[in-house]
Amino acid sequence: MDGSSRSALTGCVLAGLLLVASASWAQDDEAVIGYRQKVMESQGANMGAIGDILKFKLPYQKDIAGHAQAISINARMIASAFEKPVSAGKTDAKPGIWKKWDEYKADADKLAEASDELAKIAAAGDMNAITAQVKKVGGACQGCHESFRKPKEQSYQRKQ
Amino acid sequence: MTPTPLRVDPAASALRSRRRTHLSAMLAGVLLVTSGWGLAHAADSAAIERGRTVFHQAGGCGCHTDFEHGGAPLAGGRPIKSPFGTFYGTNITPDPETGIGKWSEKNFVRAMTQGEAPNGSSYFPVFPYASFTRMNDWDLADLWAYLRAQQPARKANRPHQIRPPFGWRFLLPVWKWLYFEPGAFRPDRARSAQWNRGAYLVNGAGHCAECHTPRGWLGGLRIDMALAGSDGGAGGELAPNITPDRTTGIGKWRVQDVVWLLQTGLEPDGDSVQGLMAEAIEHGYENLAAEDLESIAVYLGTVPPIRHEVKENDREPADSHSPRSSD
Numbered sequence: 001m002d003g004s005s006r007s008a009l010t011g012c013v014l015a016g017l018l019l020v021a022s023a024s025w026a027q028d029d030e031a032v033i034g035y036r037q038k039v040m041e042s043q044g045a046n047m048g049a050i051g052d053i054l055k056f057k058l059p060y061q062k063d064i065a066g067h068a069q070a071i072s073i074n075a076r077m078i079a080s081a082f083e084k085p086v087s088a089g090k091t092d093a094k095p096g097i098w099k100k101w102d103e104y105k106a107d108a109d110k111l112a113e114a115s116d117e118l119a120k121i122a123a124a125g126d127m128n129a130i131t132a133q134v135k136k137v138g139g140a141c142q143g144c145h146e147s148f149r150k151p152k153e154q155s156y157q158r159k160q
Numbered sequence: 161m162t163p164t165p166l167r168v169d170p171a172a173s174a175l176r177s178r179r180r181t182h183l184s185a186m187l188a189g190v191l192l193v194t195s196g197w198g199l200a201h202a203a204d205s206a207a208i209e210r211g212r213t214v215f216h217q218a219g220g221c222g223c224h225t226d227f228e229h230g231g232a233p234l235a236g237g238r239p240i241k242s243p244f245g246t247f248y249g250t251n252i253t254p255d256p257e258t259g260i261g262k263w264s265e266k267n268f269v270r271a272m273t274q275g276e277a278p279n280g281s282s283y284f285p286v287f288p289y290a291s292f293t294r295m296n297d298w299d300l301a302d303l304w305a306y307l308r309a310q311q312p313a314r315k316a317n318r319p320h321q322i323r324p325p326f327g328w329r330f331l332l333p334v335w336k337w338l339y340f341e342p343g344a345f346r347p348d349r350a351r352s353a354q355w356n357r358g359a360y361l362v363n364g365a366g367h368c369a370e371c372h373t374p375r376g377w378l379g380g381l382r383i384d385m386a387l388a389g390s391d392g393g394a395g396g397e398l399a400p401n402i403t404p405d406r407t408t409g410i411g412k413w414r415v416q417d418v419v420w421l422l423q424t425g426l427e428p429d430g431d432s433v434q435g436l437m438a439e440a441i442e443h444g445y446e447n448l449a450a451e452d453l454e455s456i457a458v459y460l461g462t463v464p465p466i467r468h469e470v471k472e473n474d475r476e477p478a479d480s481h482s483p484r485s486s487d
Contacts, residue, residue, distance in 0.1 A: 146438070
């Protein structure tokens with residue numbers, strides 16, 4: 001094997017390695033997006049569950065505190081879930097998350113605080129106070145979505 | 161086609177209104193004798209309180225407040241983007257120079273129900289008089305009392321920036337001739353009181369259609385697509401389909417789901433509403449009595465279901481770089 005074919009071979013191998021690396025990166029990105037969406041969907045599911053208990057007057061009022069705690073625990077995972085800047089692909093995350101990371105993180109903290117408070121208030125059992133605090137938790141969702149998530153009608157789900 | 165609602169006999173309505181006036185005059189007389197001049201003030205504050213409710217029915221008139229820049233309430237200056245250019249909400253505080261402090265109640269009612277300024281010129285339909293014209297006289301009177309009682313704020317109106325020919329105000333009477341149908345809400349006697357209450361709130365003060373019904377190229381609401389969602393809602397927002405279509409609308413929602421959304425801004429799946437709707441709930445709808453919200457839900461459940469998926473219409477938010485999938 002002469003020098004030039006050797007270097008060509010090395011080039012090919014390197015290019016191949018790069019290709020594999022970038023493919024696995026891309027795969028990682030997809031997995032990251034999928035994971036983030038699950039974290040967020042579970043927030044929605046817990047908010048929806050609290051809503052069902054209150055609006056349909058279901059006999060699970062004692063569990064509102066548990067749902068609130070779940071939201072709080074999840075909220076503390078939001079920041080780490082979004083640490084890696086992935087905004088391309090089937091995601092509704094806006095790149096602003098990583099441009100204004102501190103603001104984003106503060107929004108996640110606000111959600112954790114509001115849901116901690118809801119857990120406390122829910123334990124006391126005053127329905128009006130609970131509903132008022134649910135609104136505050138919803139407000140924390142809304143405020144962050146307003147800044148950092150694409151509108152629902154532009155959702156990745158509609159593009160599939 | 162839904163059955164054509166019966167028009168309320170205007171003479172009968174006037175008669176009722178005269179009766180109300182007589183009754184309140186008699187009551188006022190009795191009360192004045194018993195408790196003196198303080199009564200006039202009490203009557204005023206009752207009207208103001210009722211007016212606050214009407215204000216909430218209208219979603220809190222947030223287009224007239226520049227929340228983003230910390231503007232004084234109702235003092236205007238808020239930009240409202242539209243396909244025709246940018247409108248700026250006007251000052252509706254009682255400031256005599258820059259607001260509506262010099263208006264009479266008649267001026268106000270004419271603006272709300274005819275879309276006409278005190279000087280006779282027409283308003284752009286971004287001011288939803290096509291809906292407000294459905295409001296009852298007494299609700300308009302109460303809303304006027306409420307607005308009169310607000311803090312005056314001195315802030316000159318900012319001229320709209322509208323592309324020609326849409327910005328030519330003298331063409332507005334033509335637009336009105338084409339699209340504007342003045343007249344108070346006509347109850348449908350064949351329907352329940354609850355349904356009629358919901359229809360009144362949705363089509364009148366609530367002005368739901370102004371964002372949720374798509375518009376034609378001249379900015380007229382497409383009645384054939386009533387409440388089926390629009391990609392050109394106020395502020396350039398996407399407004400979802402709120403007809404009872406089961407796949408693209410809210411046909412799977414229950415009455416409590418609609419009430420809960422209007423009380424908390426939370427959808428059945430636990431997600432939060434965004435943009436102008438979040439504002440209209442916070443400053444308006446969430447304060448309404450549960451019965452009124454139920455009426456709205458019941459009425460919305462009976463409008464013709466329309467299959468229509470609101471899409472982004474090839475627009476991307478400015479700071480989004482996410483590529484579109486290749487389907």
